[in-house]
Amino acid sequence: MKTRVIVSTSTSPMDNRSLLVVDDASRRGVIVDPSFEPEPLSRAIAEHGAEPVAVLLTHGHIDHIAGIPLMPEAEGLPIWVHSGDAPMLTEPMLNGSFLFGVEWVPIEPTRLLGDGEVIELGGLTLRILHTPGHSPGGITIDVNGGEALITGDLLFRGGVGRTDLPGGDQATMVRSLRRVLEEFDDPPVHPGHGKATTLAHERATNPFLQMWSLV
Ligand SMILES: [Zn+2]
Numbered sequence: 001m002k003t004r005v006i007v008s009t010s011t012s013p014m015d016n017r018s019l020l021v022v023d024d025a026s027r028r029g030v031i032v033d034p035s036f037e038p039e040p041l042s043r044a045i046a047e048h049g050a051e052p053v054a055v056l057l058t059h060g061h062i063d064h065i066a067g068i069p070l071m072p073e074a075e076g077l078p079i080w081v082h083s084g085d086a087p088m089l090t091e092p093m094l095n096g097s098f099l100f101g102v103e104w105v106p107i108e109p110t111r112l113l114g115d116g117e118v119i120e121l122g123g124l125t126l127r128i129l130h131t132p133g134h135s136p137g138g139i140t141i142d143v144n145g146g147e148a149l150i151t152g153d154l155l156f157r158g159g160v161g162r163t164d165l166p167g168g169d170q171a172t173m174v175r176s177l178r179r180v181l182e183e184f185d186d187p188p189v190h191p192g193h194g195k196a197t198t199l200a201h202e203r204a205t206n207p208f209l210q211m212w213s214l215v
């Protein structure tokens with residue numbers, strides 16, 4: 001059964017990538033990290049005839065959640081987030097919305113995710129890895145047992161997430177990166193910002209992984 005990870009470029013000033021992960025057979029899927037100005041993501045949902053069943057968040061920063069109240073497709077959908085970042089959805093001061101001059105109306109998450117949890121949607125399997133460091137409840141999503149990784153703001157092409165925001169911690173970040181590098185070989189990587197990459201490419205070229213002796 002085929003799964004598609006559809007990357008949608010957001011027009012946010014931070015080059016966010018919002019994603020749609022769809023099981024081809026059932027058309028069911030999840031919206032991941034709907035960012036500012038989510039119209040391209042809405043178009044992708046329509047073009048692929050997708051039926052999103054939930055909004056899945058890699059973490060709770062405003063640039064990953066701002067699209068929730070803006071997308072008609074997200075209305076009424078359950079919101080899934082790791083327990084460590086759940087307070088960011090209800091406490092505007094924690095998600096950084098004030099930095100963008102965005103007024104955040106609190107949203108109650110529907111399901112609090114934990115490490116190792118597995119979500120099955122038709123032929124699609126999403127396994128949750130708790131990978132904190134950028135934020136306390138940051139997750140990496142393993143799509144179909146290593147077919148692809150969605151890393152949020154843990155790992156980027158040529159970079160890693162910042163750790164100077166509230167709840168961030170560099171030593172924790174390094175541990176999370178080590179775990180991902182040990183657990184996976186060479187899957188495609190879909191980060192929360194910027195271009196897609198592969199774990200092999202990052203092993204070979206990412207200066208942060210080299211600086212922290214992770215490769
Ligand atoms: Zn973030």
Ligand SMILES: [Zn+2]
Pocket residue numbers: 061063064153192193
């Ligand atoms: Zn971000």
